[in-house]
Amino acid sequence: MNTEANQDWVARSLAAVWHPCTQMKHHERLPLIPVARGKGAWLYDHDGRRYLDGISSWWVNLFGHANPAINAALKDQLDTLEHAMLAGCTHEPAVLLAERLSALTQQTLGHAFFASDGASAVEIALKMSFHYWRNRGQAQKREFVCLANSYHGETIGALGVTDVALFKDAYDALIRHAHVVTSPDSRKGDDAARAALADMRSLFEARAQHLAAVIVEPLVQCAAGMAMHDASYLKGLRALCDEFGVHLIADEIAVGCGRTGTFFACEQASVWPDFLCLSKGISGGYLPLSIVLTRDEIYAAFYDDDLTRGFLHSHSYTGNPLACRAALATLDLFDSADVLDENRRKSSLMSAALKPLGDHPNVRNLRSRGTIFAFDAVIEDATQARTFSRRFFENALKQELLLRPIGKTVYLMPPYILDDEELMLLAERTRTTFEATLAEAA
Numbered sequence: 001m002n003t004e005a006n007q008d009w010v011a012r013s014l015a016a017v018w019h020p021c022t023q024m025k026h027h028e029r030l031p032l033i034p035v036a037r038g039k040g041a042w043l044y045d046h047d048g049r050r051y052l053d054g055i056s057s058w059w060v061n062l063f064g065h066a067n068p069a070i071n072a073a074l075k076d077q078l079d080t081l082e083h084a085m086l087a088g089c090t091h092e093p094a095v096l097l098a099e100r101l102s103a104l105t106q107q108t109l110g111h112a113f114f115a116s117d118g119a120s121a122v123e124i125a126l127k128m129s130f131h132y133w134r135n136r137g138q139a140q141k142r143e144f145v146c147l148a149n150s151y152h153g154e155t156i157g158a159l160g161v162t163d164v165a166l167f168k169d170a171y172d173a174l175i176r177h178a179h180v181v182t183s184p185d186s187r188k189g190d191d192a193a194r195a196a197l198a199d200m201r202s203l204f205e206a207r208a209q210h211l212a213a214v215i216v217e218p219l220v221q222c223a224a225g226m227a228m229h230d231a232s233y234l235k236g237l238r239a240l241c242d243e244f245g246v247h248l249i250a251d252e253i254a255v256g257c258g259r260t261g262t263f264f265a266c267e268q269a270s271v272w273p274d275f276l277c278l279s280k281g282i283s284g285g286y287l288p289l290s291i292v293l294t295r296d297e298i299y300a301a302f303y304d305d306d307l308t309r310g311f312l313h314s315h316s317y318t319g320n321p322l323a324c325r326a327a328l329a330t331l332d333l334f335d336s337a338d339v340l341d342e343n344r345r346k347s348s349l350m351s352a353a354l355k356p357l358g359d360h361p362n363v364r365n366l367r368s369r370g371t372i373f374a375f376d377a378v379i380e381d382a383t384q385a386r387t388f389s390r391r392f393f394e395n396a397l398k399q400e401l402l403l404r405p406i407g408k409t410v411y412l413m414p415p416y417i418l419d420d421e422e423l424m425l426l427a428e429r430t431r432t433t434f435e436a437t438l439a440e441a442a
């Protein structure tokens with residue numbers, strides 16, 4: 001990372017760009033990667049040095065950087081229609097995408113509302129749920145429920161249903177808090193899902209008349225550090241929501257689009273939510289796009305002569321044709337090959353390659369779901385533990401890997417297009433990076 005071009009972009013970025021999710025002072029020592037271009041699973045700096053994108057550029061990329069099929073679709077769309085407002089107008093990419101997503105739910109979620117980022121999709125689902133109950137004459141149902149360690153985005157409304165102290169505590173005074181209920185995190189033992197459902201039932205019994213919706217990250221609470229749970233939890237939660245008349249919001253922003261092995265994570269529990277939020281992978285990692293899918297019965301509660309009973313939420317770029325076209329090209333890629341089958345094969349291969357780590361004395365809870373792989377590092381020294389993530393990131397760069405552990409949880413969430421050789425390289429060098437990071441503590 002030492003050529004002039006590299007250094008120049010880093011210096012100018014640190015002078016002008018306020019980077020997300022970053023204590024900027026750490027960059028006095030921590031490297032910043034000046035990405036010049038991407039191809040497939042690899043990112044390249046200005047010096048031609050390469051990094052395997054082991055975390056899909058923050059969980060968004062599915063079919064690689066500069067994917068030829070998505071590029072071609074976008075170039076065509078660019079010459080056809082770059083953008084038109086979606087209030088009072090409509091266009092082919094938005095209609096086709098809404099129809100295709102609905103079909104993927106066997107028409108259960110028959111309407112799609114478009115926004116641009118995940119946090120907005122979450123807030124739209126919360127607003128729609130509350131407004132639904134209000135239109136149905138139950139305006140007292142205005143409280144929300146989330147799980148311990150949940151992550152649903154960082155706008156002020158989304159922070160209300162997020163339970164990550166690091167992102168939330170500074171803004172506590174601004175936030176309208178949701179009820180926080182036990183997480184079914186299976187690291188807590190075989191009984192975790194049942195215990196979490198029992199806790200949810202207690203809250204419902206006490207509070208259901210005031211509850212609008214429960215929001216969950218189905219199967220994997222990613223930002224919590226890839227906390228995984230059993231599909232039986234979702235089945236149980238759906239039943240509870242039906243019994244007590246509370247909406248279920250599935251935040252599939254990270255886990256949707258095949259990430260957990262099925263296109264929607266909810267499919268593994270054979271349930272559909274009342275609202276399903278999608279973003280991240282849906283545009284193939286190309287453009288900001290988010291979508292809230294919902295049932296026709298909910299849509300019908302807003303359909304009225306009265307303007308104010310409608311859902312008046314808007315975003316300037318809602319349903320952007322380029323973003324929708326990228327999403328359509330992404331869905332085409334799912335259709336053109338047995339992506340989910342092939343991912344299952346790759347997932348077994350990867351799990352086998354990572355398996356020796358399971359016996360490492362400094363590793364706990366080696367786990368996987370679909371194309372998400374994770375383990376928790378055991379580090380006794382408090383200072384070493386606190387700096388583990390940053391040091392691992394730096395050591396990974398030396399191995400040509402882009403990886404960013406969450407605290408002491410190392411995870412891999414690679415794009416789907418890695419070939420077997422790249423998968424082995426990722427597994428092996430993750431182990432090397434881990435050993436190097438541990439050795440620094442010795």
Ligand SMILES: *Cc1c(COP(=O)(O)O)cnc(C)c1O
Pocket residue numbers: 116117118119120122151152153154217222223251252253254255279280
């Ligand atoms: C990333 C994420 C969000 C927020 O999406 P943004 O586009 O970053 O606002 C919400 N929920 C989950 C589960 C996520 O992983």
